Amino acid sequence: MGVWGEGxxxxxxxxxxxxG
Incomplete structure (x- = not known):
């Protein structure tokens, strides 16, 4: 995934x- 971006x-x- 990577909706928010980096970090x-x-x-x-x-x-x-x-x-979990």
């Missing part, structure tokens, strides 16, 4: 961690 990996990782 999202951290956000995505945090969301995935919170989800």
């Amino acid at each position: 999202t990996p951290s956000m995505l990782a945090a969301a995935l961690t919170a989800s």
